[in-house]
Amino acid sequence: MLTTALIFLPIAGALFVWIVPWPTARAAGGTALLVALSELVLWVNRALNFDFGSSGLQDETSHSWFSDLGVSYAVGLFDFSLWLVGLTVIVSTAAIAYGFWTGRERMGVYLGLILFLEGATVGVFTAQDLLLFYVFWEAMMIPLYVLIGVWGGPGRFGATIKFVIYTLAGSLLMLVAVIAFGLSAGTFDMAQLGENGSVWIFLGFAAAFAVKAPLWPFHGWLPDAYREAPPEVAALLSGVISKAATYGFLRIALPFFPGVVSDWRTPVLVLASIGLVYGSLLAFRAPDVRGVIAYSSLAQMNLIVIGLFAVNDSGLSGALLQMITHGLISAALFLLAGAVERRAATGNLGLLGGMARGRPALATVLITTGVIALAVPGSSAFAGEFLILNGIFTRGWGWAVVGAVAIVLAAMYMLRLISAVLHRDPGPSVPEAALDLRPAEMSVIVPLVAILLALSFWPAAITDHAFGGRPSGSVSSQFVGAP
Numbered sequence: 110m111l112t113t114a115l116i117f118l119p120i121a122g123a124l125f126v127w128i129v130p131w132p133t134a135r136a137a138g139g140t141a142l143l144v145a146l147s148e149l150v151l152w153v154n155r156a157l158n159f160d161f162g163s164s165g166l167q168d169e170t171s172h173s174w175f176s177d178l179g180v181s182y183a184v185g186l187f188d189f190s191l192w193l194v195g196l197t198v199i200v201s202t203a204a205i206a207y208g209f210w211t212g213r214e215r216m217g218v219y220l221g222l223i224l225f226l227e228g229a230t231v232g233v234f235t236a237q238d239l240l241l242f243y244v245f246w247e248a249m250m251i252p253l254y255v256l257i258g259v260w261g262g263p264g265r266f267g268a269t270i271k272f273v274i275y276t277l278a279g280s281l282l283m284l285v286a287v288i289a290f291g292l293s294a295g296t297f298d299m300a301q302l303g304e305n306g307s308v309w310i311f312l313g314f315a316a317a318f319a320v321k322a323p324l325w326p327f328h329g330w331l332p333d334a335y336r337e338a339p340p341e342v343a344a345l346l347s348g349v350i351s352k353a354a355t356y357g358f359l360r361i362a363l364p365f366f367p368g369v370v371s372d373w374r375t376p377v378l379v380l381a382s383i384g385l386v387y388g389s390l391l392a393f394r395a396p397d398v399r400g401v402i403a404y405s406s407l408a409q410m411n412l413i414v415i416g417l418f419a420v421n422d423s424g425l426s427g428a429l430l431q432m433i434t435h436g437l438i439s440a441a442l443f444l445l446a447g448a449v450e451r452r453a454a455t456g457n458l459g460l461l462g463g464m465a466r467g468r469p470a471l472a473t474v475l476i477t478t479g480v481i482a483l484a485v486p487g488s489s490a491f492a493g494e495f496l497i498l499n500g501i502f503t504r505g506w507g508w509a510v511v512g513a514v515a516i517v518l519a520a521m522y523m524l525r526l527i528s529a530v531l532h533r534d535p536g537p538s539v540p541e542a543a544l545d546l547r548p549a550e551m552s553v554i555v556p557l558v559a560i561l562l563a564l565s566f567w568p569a570a571i572t573d574h575a576f577g578g579r580p581s582g583s584v585s586s587q588f589v590g591a592p
Contacts, residue, residue, distance in 0.1 A: 120228035137217030279320035286313025321354035325384025340447025348440035384411035389518035416497035424500025431493030463535030
């Protein structure tokens with residue numbers, strides 16, 4: 110029942126915020142924040158009592174939904190999905206707190222949509238039935254369309270249309286794949302599904318995941334959506350929603366299509382390698398703060414796909430660690446981008462500069478997050494990337510070389526971002542009266558950075574507590590079959 114509570118507490122909270130006639134917008138916002146904090150407490154309690162030594166499903170709930178089709182409401186937590194649920198809960202709480210502090214228009218509706226998004230995303234990470242997975246996947250998309258289309262920037266209409274077209278195309282292909290897979294197996298229950306050798310069904314799933322991650326060249330929606338969305342929505346989109354796609358590869362594509370994955374590994378790695386380098390180069394050339402973060406996210410998501418398709422212990426563990434690390438980094442950076450834009454009314458790097466002067470909190474938080482993002486040795490990003498490169502090296506040293514080059518490019522674009530915002534002479538859009546980070550902003554962003562620092566000291570908190578806690582030689586063979 111606890112898994113069900115994690116899914117439906119924020120959804121029920123959203124309905125409550127929408128229905129009740131609140132006397133003020135702040136009352137509705139405060140209630141939404143209280144629901145998000147309650148969800149966070151619920152997840153922390155579950156994590157503290159989780160049996161990481163077991164490779165099986167925990168907190169499982171199953172009820173027949175459509176018995177004649179073998180469809181059920183089946184949810185539960187694996188150890189690796191527990192961490193992704195935690196990422197969702199943490200970043201969603203930060204996003205709701207940030208939206209509450211900034212005082213978004215129609216706050217009850219706005220924060221209720223984020224709560225609904227949180228519940229649907231938790232559903233994606235916990236669904237153990239293919240059709241239920243698809244239902245939560247689509248439910249996750251709906252609030253995003255509204256959040257970007259209604260509360261986004263001046264170009265929000267075009268960004269929303271592009272986002273809808275890309276994601277709808279991928280979702281329809283996945284729906285066909287879900288139906289074909291479930292009917293051919295006689296059930297949609299993931300616990301009863303066996304391996305499938307159909308290339309077309311695999312490609313149906315892969316198309317949806319490739320669009321949402323995104324994998325190059327399916328990223329056309331990304332720059333506009335990330336630039337036009339409110340900062341906290343961009344933080345969710347980059348930090349959490351993109352991880353639903355890589356989770357799909359991990360939970361569905363790899364275990365159920367091992368033979369097809371083996372046959373299609375090289376094409377996928379080629380696309381991911383191109384996306385890794387391409388995203389890094391565009392991040393280095395991007396003219397604005399959000400552009401740097403958006404294209405760096407493209408690069409990092411392609412790196413995670415490389416780790417997944419190494420299909421070995423090191424690659425899978427590194428990919429999971431990098432999912433969590435990148436989710437926290439991108440969320441913190443987008444919230445910091447929002448803080449910069451509030452003070453300078455622009456994110457254009459050519460109009461910024463000198464913001465470190467008299468603003469020690471902003472400088473400290475941005476530099477700390479940036480240094481972790483550029484994967485200096487000892488950071489959690491370095492640990493994740495090292496595990497990924499170590500894993501993919503076994504598939505061919507050329508893939509590892511591409512990854513190493515992209516790591517160098519990451520250092521270049523992050524240092525450029527830090528220098529353009531904090532150093533040089535003050536830009537024409539940076540008023541002298543611009544304030545440092547306020548306590549409310551720090552209370553939202555600093556916890557994300559603190560978790561990153563904790564993971565930098567102890568990345569094994571995730572890598573040794575995922576995939577059944579097996580230390581070596583068994584993750585790939587027992588979970589995904591090691592094709």
